[in-house]
Amino acid sequence: MTRYIIQVEDIHYTYPDGTGALRGLSLSVAAGSKTAVLGANGSGKTTLFLCLNGLLKPQKGTICFDGETLSQKRQALKKLRSRVGIVFQDPDTQLFSASVLQEVAFGPLNLGLKKEEVLRRVTRAMEITGIAGLQDKATHLLSYGQKKRVAIAGILAMEPEVLICDEPTAWLDQKHADKIMDLFCRINRAGTTVIISTHDPDLAYAFADRIVILEQGSVLGAGGPEAVFLDDDLLARAGLRQPQVLETYRKLRAGGYLREGFPLPRTREELLQML
Ligand SMILES: Nc1ncnc2c1ncn2[C@@H]1O[C@H](COP(=O)(O)OP(=O)(O)OP(=O)(O)O)[C@@H](O)[C@H]1O
Ligand SMILES: [Mg+2]
Structure with a gap:
């Protein structure tokens, strides 16, 4: 039987300025799966991700993580964020430490892990994201693509059960984009559930085992990559190419x-x- 790590039921989220970003969105994510969320600019991908990590609270509807409804209590949110790691679309909103090393170590230190374990995780995360040579560099001096990789390393070092990455390859050159996607496949094989958003149908098709297409804050279509990308009518409605x-x-x-x-x-x- 499929175990769903995330279950979203009819959520609505309206920003304080009155923008209805999510309007009756429902979605299930199987544990150990790779999901790609597609949709036009403003369709609600980032807002959905922020809700999944407890950073935004839907005004209506429910989100269950591993069978339990999300609670807004401080301890519960802290626990949730150690299990669901989110890499923001814009690394400038994620990075705040002075150096790369401090940035990648922040999450695991915050989990209260022993020094040796923090060091092991940080070293590994920097290695697999290809930023080991940048460890003493000031984060504000990094290139944008480097910042994105540092943000990914910081979340990987927390070893979350679910990794959410908002547009992982935006701003990355082809080589680093391929490396990051290979890395996501590897950590998925090791058991991590991975959810990404992307505007790139080629990347979504090659990577994901489930495709979700959003339109104006709800799900326009979802299914396996073959079913979704062979559905010419759905693609036309979503404004996506094959x-x-x-x-x-x-x-x-x-x-x-x-x-x-x-x-x-x-x-x-x-x-x-x-x-
Ligand atoms: N902080 C905010 N305050 C008010 N409205 C917002 C805010 N953030 C997003 N929105 C609005 O919510 C809607 C959904 O935005 P969201 O960022 O979730 O879309 P997206 O699918 O991630 O888009 P993109 O592909 O451009 O990243 C948009 O209409 C956007 O203008
Ligand atoms: Mg977005």
């Missing part, structure tokens, strides 16, 4: 260049191998 790998595969199939019986390719490499 992932290039899938589009090329369909054209090659229609032209008789590919034999039947292959599973749908998820990546460029898989498509090239078929050819």
